[in-house]
Amino acid sequence: MLSNLVASLLNSCPVFEQHCQLCGQRPTASGICASCEATLPQLAIPHCPQCAASAGSSLVPCGHCLRQRPAFDVLYAAYGYDYPLDGLIGACKYGGQAALQGVLSALMPQLLANRSDPAAVDLIIPVPLAAGRLHERGFNLPDALARTVAATIGARFDHGLCVRKRNTAQQASLSRGERLQNVRDAFSVKRRCDGLCIAIVDDVATTGATLDAVATALKKAGTRRVEAWVLARASDHKI
Ligand SMILES: [Zn+2]
Ligand SMILES: [Zn+2]
Structure with missing residues (x-):
């Protein structure tokens, strides 16, 4: 047995x-x-050309992006964050079902079909977990998603470039304002990235606050272009 x-x-x-x-x-x-x-849930149409949230037009950035431009240049998603994908992601991250990482990773190539920009990506990195939470959970889902999508397109994968400096509260339990504050200055980048195009991979984008904080750190380190790649995009910004 x-x-x-x-x-x-x-x-x-x-x-x-x-x-x-x-x-x-x-x-x-x-x-x-x-x-x-x-x-599986598809992305909202039309959606914001920068953050991929549901919007009135796919040609002009949404109100959130116009008021405060995210540090990432564009966000691409494989699917919408809705039933039944939300349940699978939750079971993997919070239900301890580590084996679902393989199932969810197999869905990532759909993102490449949705990515209208064919620009080459120099490096693909996961949104890192703090060491304590990684120890607790035993795995980081964005790590598995990033490895799969990097292997699919033959791009370099680097899970050590960006580190989470401190344990932040679980974003899922916070309001939009709290999320922005929670992850501000939480990430650091270990070396210069001058002139590179880097894709950051996460499982879900809701407000985009975590991806924005990682992108801010990457841009400070000289990164020319940052793309946010997620498995599932919530259709609306959490207010
Ligand atoms: Zn089936
Ligand atoms: Zn937007």
Whole structure:
């Protein structure tokens, strides 16, 4: 009989077929069958050309971006943050289902199809967890997502470039204003990045505050262009 650890490793490995995580029926290599993948939440249309939140037009930035431009140049998302993807992400991050990392990572290439800008990316990095929380959880979902998307396009992956200097409160429990304050100056970049184009990968963007804080640190280190790449984008800014 397989131990739970071996079973979870097999489930996260795309070589082995498993039952669909959503309908529980058809065997699938990626963890979500084609029928269920077709029903995953799409990005709002139209959406802001900079932060990808639901907006009145896809041609002009939304009110939030006009009032205060995010430090990242553009945000691309694979899907909208809605049922059933929100449940899968929550089960992975907060429910201890580490094996779902493989299932969620397999969905990241959809982001590349949504990315209208073909500019080359020099480096792909995950939004880092603070060391304490990483120890507690045992994994960082953005790390797995970033590795997969980097391997898909043959770009360099670097999970050590940016570090979280302090343990911040869980963003999910905070209001928009609190989120901005919570992550301000929370990140530092370990070396100069002059002239580079860097993509930061996170699982969910809600206010974009975390991605904005990482992008601010990268720009201070000389990064020419910062793209935010997320698996799921909430359609509205959390107010
Ligand atoms: Zn299914
Ligand atoms: Zn916007």
